[in-house]
Amino acid sequence: MDHVIFFGPILLYIATVVLVTVTMRSRPEDSEYFFASKRLGVAQALLSVVSSETSVATTVVFPAAGMKDGYLLVWLLLGYIAGRGIVALFYLRALYESSGLTIYRTMSANHRILEGSYLLAKYVSGGVRFFIGGYALHQLLGGPTYVWIGIIAVCVAAYSLTGGLKAVVVMDQIQAAMIVGTGIFLCVTLAYRIPAGSLAMPAFVDWDPSHATFSPIMFLGGAVLSIGSHGADQDLLLRILSTRSFRSAQRSLVLSGFGAAFLIGMYLTVGYLLRYAGAGDLDPKSPLADHVMRDGSPGLAGVFFVLLAAAAMSSLDSTIHSTGAVWKSMMGSTRAGWNWSALSLVIMVAFALFFIAAQERTPDFLALCMGSMNYVNGGLIGIFTVFTFGPGRLTRAGVVAALVAGFATTTVCEWAFAQAVPWTYTVLLSSSASLGACLAASLLRRRISATSSSS
Numbered sequence: 001m002d003h004v005i006f007f008g009p010i011l012l013y014i015a016t017v018v019l020v021t022v023t024m025r026s027r028p029e030d031s032e033y034f035f036a037s038k039r040l041g042v043a044q045a046l047l048s049v050v051s052s053e054t055s056v057a058t059t060v061v062f063p064a065a066g067m068k069d070g071y072l073l074v075w076l077l078l079g080y081i082a083g084r085g086i087v088a089l090f091y092l093r094a095l096y097e098s099s100g101l102t103i104y105r106t107m108s109a110n111h112r113i114l115e116g117s118y119l120l121a122k123y124v125s126g127g128v129r130f131f132i133g134g135y136a137l138h139q140l141l142g143g144p145t146y147v148w149i150g151i152i153a154v155c156v157a158a159y160s161l162t163g164g165l166k167a168v169v170v171m172d173q174i175q176a177a178m179i180v181g182t183g184i185f186l187c188v189t190l191a192y193r194i195p196a197g198s199l200a201m202p203a204f205v206d207w208d209p210s211h212a213t214f215s216p217i218m219f220l221g222g223a224v225l226s227i228g229s230h231g232a233d234q235d236l237l238l239r240i241l242s243t244r245s246f247r248s249a250q251r252s253l254v255l256s257g258f259g260a261a262f263l264i265g266m267y268l269t270v271g272y273l274l275r276y277a278g279a280g281d282l283d284p285k286s287p288l289a290d291h292v293m294r295d296g297s298p299g300l301a302g303v304f305f306v307l308l309a310a311a312a313m314s315s316l317d318s319t320i321h322s323t324g325a326v327w328k329s330m331m332g333s334t335r336a337g338w339n340w341s342a343l344s345l346v347i348m349v350a351f352a353l354f355f356i357a358a359q360e361r362t363p364d365f366l367a368l369c370m371g372s373m374n375y376v377n378g379g380l381i382g383i384f385t386v387f388t389f390g391p392g393r394l395t396r397a398g399v400v401a402a403l404v405a406g407f408a409t410t411t412v413c414e415w416a417f418a419q420a421v422p423w424t425y426t427v428l429l430s431s432s433a434s435l436g437a438c439l440a441a442s443l444l445r446r447r448i449s450a451t452s453s454s455s
Helices: 001-025 042-052 057-071 074-096 104-107 109-140 145-193 213-233 234-240 246-274 286-297 297-330 337-361 361-371 374-389 394-414 423-454
Strands: none
Touching: 001 286, 001 297, 042 145, 042 234, 042 246, 042 297, 042 394, 057 074, 057 234, 057 246, 057 286, 057 297, 074 213, 074 234, 074 246, 074 374, 104 109, 104 234, 104 297, 109 145, 109 286, 109 297, 109 337, 109 374, 145 234, 145 297, 145 337, 213 234, 213 246, 213 374, 213 423, 234 246, 234 297, 246 286, 246 361, 286 297, 297 337, 374 394, 374 423, 394 423
16 A cells, blocks of 8 residues: 555656646647747746746755754745846846846857856756755665766656647746645645744844855845845746737736745745754754655655656756757758757766766765856856847947956855855856946947047
8 A cells, every 4th residue: 555655646746747748739839849939928937937946955955954943944935036037027038038048148149158158057057956856766765876967857858849848838837836745735835734832933134244144145145145045046937928918028027027936935934944843953954855765655765756857857848959959050951950959868868977976076076067067157147138238239249248257256256265255146246247348348449440440
């Protein structure tokens, strides 16, 4: 009976993947394969965005943060909401009204520089998250990590390459319902186990500026990070650009901030409750997974397995879809979009397999790769800001200068000191340096061109 209870959710999820694969089909045209013919509604887009940014790390990082620090990350969530509001109000219109295949083609005529940089950072950060998903399933059920990576890749290929963005969005909505339902179930059951009167007031504010959780900088860092992740990242923005109208795009983007805050807040609560639920000495790095394995409930273990698999699949299908569009744009290809998404899937599998060996040799290397998008985000934010607020001022020199400044600033913050600069400060410094470098280089280039023309 325990085996039936455990495998029930797994078989149901597999049946769902098969059903979506069989019933969802996309024509090869870019407008349908990559943008779902711009027919997504507000609810579809925001659920897809929230689900796509939910990776396996959500069930690892946020419960651990909640168990350790209470609700200090609430300021990060408020920053997420503010940042997406800023993108919706000031940045989004030019991107939504463009007919370009990628946002980088819209931003600059030198889009290949942006697209190449984006691809490298995305494959590193996405590949390591893909590896973490396979590794988490290995820990739960056993078997080699590379086998689970292969299984996830086959499942994602089945529905995403044939159904395009429409199939990806449907699977995202299913995953969103699963992670919310699981979070509510965990909160209720853990709260029931806590002895009366044992809960202590959680922390909400940190006024120590030396901490990464310093509340004012946490809020600003979250806002700037959201401008990068939801304004200058092809991955998460693709769903927003596929809505029926600009107003729908604005609403879905703003509401996704509240949705993400709700979801993350729920898993912070799970971690906070685990501290008092009498679960014993849980692994501080992954308390929820440790709790599930110790609990002994086959139903909870089965649901958690599906949650991990779905999160890994959602992150992967989102990444290969967005990077497939970037590949096609960068190569100027007329081939159908699924060919480039398939290429991207192969590259992602290769990176995930590489991280199996890399993690065994140097665990710190894994942490470096998790933050690899930080090395590009600052430059993208600077370029995106100049493109939005300084029409006509963005030059090739400015694009290169912004990417170099963002990479250099992040490298200094991460490696130049005995202890790395808190990421909240790093994202602010990197974005500011990139914006300044982009403006200065663009202005200098224009002056040189004007001087050459006049002479």
